Amino acid sequence: MGEEQNFLRFTCFVDRTDQDLLMTKSRTASCSELKSAREGYEQLRLAHVKSETVLPSCKFPADYMGVWYNTANYDSEVTINDTHMIEVTKPNQGKPETVYYVCDESKGTRYMVAKLGIGGCQVDYMCFDFVRRHHSVIRYRQGRLYPLGDFRSVCTWSSFDNNPRWKYQVLVSVNPVAINCPIRGMFFFEQSGQTRLTVRDGVTKFPFDPLLECTKRNQQLSICPDSPDTIKIDMNKCDTLDYRARNVNYKYEILDYKWRCIAWWSEDTNGQLYTYDPEDGFSKYRCWVYQRDEYGQISLSRSHKDSCGLWQTPHDDVTPENLNLKLVLKNAERQYDNCPLQFHDGGNPWSEDVFLTVLDSGAARVRGDIVWFILFLAAVITAWNGIRD
Numbered sequence: 001m002g003e004e005q006n007f008l009r010f011t012c013f014v015d016r017t018d019q020d021l022l023m024t025k026s027r028t029a030s031c032s033e034l035k036s037a038r039e040g041y042e043q044l045r046l047a048h049v050k051s052e053t054v055l056p057s058c059k060f061p062a063d064y065m066g067v068w069y070n071t072a073n074y075d076s077e078v079t080i081n082d083t084h085m086i087e088v089t090k091p092n093q094g095k096p097e098t099v100y101y102v103c104d105e106s107k108g109t110r111y112m113v114a115k116l117g118i119g120g121c122q123v124d125y126m127c128f129d130f131v132r133r134h135h136s137v138i139r140y141r142q143g144r145l146y147p148l149g150d151f152r153s154v155c156t157w158s159s160f161d162n163n164p165r166w167k168y169q170v171l172v173s174v175n176p177v178a179i180n181c182p183i184r185g186m187f188f189f190e191q192s193g194q195t196r197l198t199v200r201d202g203v204t205k206f207p208f209d210p211l212l213e214c215t216k217r218n219q220q221l222s223i224c225p226d227s228p229d230t231i232k233i234d235m236n237k238c239d240t241l242d243y244r245a246r247n248v249n250y251k252y253e254i255l256d257y258k259w260r261c262i263a264w265w266s267e268d269t270n271g272q273l274y275t276y277d278p279e280d281g282f283s284k285y286r287c288w289v290y291q292r293d294e295y296g297q298i299s300l301s302r303s304h305k306d307s308c309g310l311w312q313t314p315h316d317d318v319t320p321e322n323l324n325l326k327l328v329l330k331n332a333e334r335q336y337d338n339c340p341l342q343f344h345d346g347g348n349p350w351s352e353d354v355f356l357t358v359l360d361s362g363a364a365r366v367r368g369d370i371v372w373f374i375l376f377l378a379a380v381i382t383a384w385n386g387i388r389d
Helices: 368-388
Strands: 013-015 022-025 042-045 066-070 076-080 084-089 097-107 110-116 123-130 137-142 169-173 183-192 217-223 230-238 257-267 270-276 285-294 297-303 323-331
Touching: 137 257, 169 257
Parallel strands: none
Antiparallel strands: 013 022, 022 042, 066 076, 066 169, 076 084, 084 097, 097 110, 110 123, 123 137, 137 169, 183 217, 183 323, 217 230, 230 257, 257 270, 270 285, 285 297, 297 323
16 A cells, blocks of 8 residues: 555665665655665665677687787777787776677678677677777777678778778787887977976986086987986976087986987878877877978977877877877087988888998098099009009
């Protein structure tokens, strides 16, 4: 009799964002009697009763295996083996969400996969279009979801994003390997944007000597042959020269930033560069767009997060896509720096030999025409001696 009353016909449920399988039910329609997901009139523990299983029918490329960081999703880690991709996303609130992708059919660079949702109670089909792996990244496009696994429908080119400004999404290796940077040289730079580079005070290796002075300082960025995979930035570089036009050995130099180049390529006529800095408190991975303005000037823009925006260009410093830094590099190599200017536009990221560097310190320089003259003179003397004999 009492259950037929109107205020007992409705109930209230309270659950936890990090434990969606645990909830509490109220006796009446009022939620005021529920204090938490564990305190209430009736506590419920839910369990999945249905789990779909899809057997793999194809394999992913062998060099895709490993653990990757998905820059398209926030704090997302992807593990790839022969036949499966397992993506674990950690939202700001709530428990981690796991999604399984099972390789079902492939043709060329397109792979149709079965997507098993959270809990495995729903199966959808979607298509991935991969670019052949290079360096420490995998680029891909992701199509729409389909209820049926027909390859001609799921992996048709129209199933992908029709945005005319689309870009490939990027998987970055959790353990990236540093590679030679596409830019070489010694530069002074100008910066602009919301998050500018600053001087990082640190402990010097030697106590300061008041007699050792530095009369000229600059902001310097260098990628030299002694460490071609590292971008070094000194925000307070001593630029004083001695009487021989060589750098003064100022022993209190402290590098402010060290970024490792882990991948680069060309997209939308601009070069794209990924750097890795384990000391970056916001994101260890950073995406840059770079372009050569003239022979001795290069422009770069850095995204706020770990992925480049659709409308990002090398000349942006603040846009709606949260670009936070722009650098304009100007060649500053001098005679004895041994850090020549070189540039690669990223057109072929699979090439092994990017640069051929020949250094000449200038101390023992010998002109080529003098060498040829000496060889010619020696040949003439040898021939003359042969005629006399």
